[in-house]
Structure formats: C-alpha cells, structure tokens
Amino acid sequence: MNSNDNMLSSDPILQSDIKNKGFAILDSMFKKNGWHLVKNEMTWINYSVNGDETSFFDIKITADKIIVSVPVKNSIFQYVTTFKSYYDASEYIEQRFLDYIK
Secondary structure, three states: OOOOHHHHHHHOOOOOOOOOOHHHHHHHHHHOOOOEEEEEEEOOEEEEOOOEEEEEEEEEEOOOEEEEEEEOOOOOEEEEEOOOHHHHHHHHHHHHHHHHHO
C-alpha cells in the first residue's frame, strides 16, 4: 500500500454513507447544513430538511442522463432539469442549494 492509498481511504468524503460516491461531496454539504438523506440508492438520491419535507432535492440517474429536481424558494413547486455529467449536475445542485438556504 502506498501513501496515496492510505490518504484516499481516510478521506471523509469517501467515508460518507451515500451509496453513489459520485455525489459524496454534495452529501457532505447537505449534512453540514442540517439536511438528511431520505433516499439513498445508486440511481436515486433525495435530501430533505426536518420540518419541511415538501422542500427537497432529488437526483435520479438513468443510463443517459441525470434528472435533478430542486425546490423553488418560497414556493411549493420544484424545478426539474437534466444533465449529461455528474460534474454538471453536482455544480448545479450545489449552486441551487446555496441559493436556497440564503
């Protein structure tokens, strides 16, 4: 085992209990802000905040796209969009989340 292997295995992001590690950084961000993981599957991830279960962030992964649903602030509605890459979906979710909690 080289030193890089040890560093990777101790990385708290990779130690997250989220099944789909492609969204592990988002998992950390949601949890630091008091949101909890409601759905934890390889193809479906959902976060909600206690006391407001109608506001949620939903991620569904299919063979050719990632479907993201985010809450519209001060509304009961969700906005849904799709992405081709984990990176683009993650960046979008992070920005919408930070906008939402302001």
